[in-house]
Amino acid sequence: MDDRTSRYTLPEGVRIRSGSLQVYFKRKKKYYSITLPFPVSAEGIRAAVKVRRDLITKAEWAILTDNDIAVARGDAVADDGVIVTDGALFQEIAQKYLKHCEANNDSKNDYISALNKHWMPQLALIPIQDITSEIIRDIISDIGFKSDKTFNNCLVPLRGVFDKAIELRLLTPADNPMAMIKNKKVQSGLPDPFTRDEMNALLNWLDKNLTDKDHFYYWYFEVAFWTGCRPSELYALRWKDIDWFNESVIINKSRVRGVEKQVTKTHTAREVYLNDRSKRAFEAIEAMKLSDDYVMICPETSQPFYNEKPARMRLIEAMKATRVRRRPAYNARHTYATMLLMSDVNPVFVANQLGHSLQMLIKRYGRWLHGDQNKIEISKLATD
Structure with a gap:
């Protein structure tokens, strides 16, 4: 009863x-x-x-x-002992880690995916203090990650869970099993910018072939190629951020998947100076009267951009038509950086324009620092 x-x-x-x-x-x-x-x-x-x-x-x-x-x-004996356990479980600490995680939404979703796919099925019900580096190594071996980069990315939330356990005083740093699990070295690819001729061919095609509201995308890529701004920064740009008198724009926020953040990707605000082409592009967009607030308004929705797909599809169309080798639309940023460096512009200025440190600029774009000087130097090597 x-x-x-x-x-x-x-x-x-x-x-x-x-x-x-x-x-x-x-x-x-x-x-x-x-x-x-x-x-x-x-x-x-x-x-x-x-x-x-x-x-x-x-x-x-x-x-x-x-x-x-x-x-x-009570009808059987557990394969791995008893089902009722003492101590804080891995899944409980993982939930606290995700709740307190300050990463952006995209990164947080990646962390949730990695935890759910790789770590939770094996570790969820194990008390956090009972998890050893050997257990983690066995799981890693069983998973067989397809690439070193994926492996490193999936370790990020796992390290975060154990760091949270240390913060909660459930573990000491000496007991952290992740201290014995090292990241793998990943070779970074070189930027793959468009050449100036390729850029001009793409922009000319966009200008001639996009009509009516779609012509907006020609001006969009004029801005992208001639300011080096990230797409997320362009989508968050507002008219109040443009200093027409000093011919510059303030980049201090970003917009990713419809969510605006008051920081850029590198958490560094900067002032980007305009040249004749980028200034003319902004003036043309202003004349379209798409919005009194956001600069970049999607022609299809008449709303601020949710993601970069609409612009990317226009550039893919242009690459097919002009037979320019296909590359991500993000490479407009790399194109701007390399054009500046190939023109012998001061690297400190270039770094400031991109929101990089000088060290990062040299690491990423070092081969373009001397313009055509590299070709001149190698030509001195006699091959006869």
Whole structure:
């Protein structure tokens, strides 16, 4: 017979039926109701809460088995010991890490994906203090990451979980198993800018072939090629950020997937100076009267851009038509940087325009620092 008063006093998902404790929950469109072999007492109720939590976690990660349910009922012995564990579980600390994580939405979604796909199925129900570097190495070996870059990226949230455990004083730095897990070296690719001739061919095609509202994209790429701004920075740009008198724009925020952030990718605000072509492009966009607020308004939606796909598709069309080798639209930024360097512009100015440190500029664009001087130097090497 039901104890109908218990539903008002028992923890969520725990009830008393016919003098026995039951836990119930629904996950992935499946309903579970499991009678437990615990006494109806304070200790039994606490154990029931733990069992329910662990079963829900396994159900969420699609690793709940019939044996797990049999163990919870007391009909079988757990393959890996008992289902009820002491100490803070990995999944509990992971949830705290994600809740307190200050990364942007894109990065946070990547962290959630990496944790769900690679780490939670194996570690979710293990007490954080019981996880060793050997356990993690075994998991890494079983996963077989396809690339070193993916491996490094997936380690980021895993390190974050153990850092959170240290912050909560559940572990000491000396006990951190991630201290023994090293990132792999990844070779960075060189920027692949368009040449000036390629850029002009693309812009000429856009100018001649995009009509009506679509002609906006010609001016958009004039700005992209001649300011070096990231797409996320252009999408957050407002008319109040343009200093017409001093012919410059203030870049201090970004817009990614419709979410505006009051910082740029590198958390560095900068003043970008305009030349004749970028200034003319901004004036042409202003004349279109698309918005009194945002500079870049998507012609299809009449709203600020959600992502860079509409602009990218126009440039892909131009690359196909002109037979320019296909590259990401983001390379307009690389093109601006290399054009400045090839014109012997002061590298400090170039770094400031891009929002880089001088060290990062040299590391990324070093081969373009001396313009055509590299070709002159190699020509001195006699081959006869």
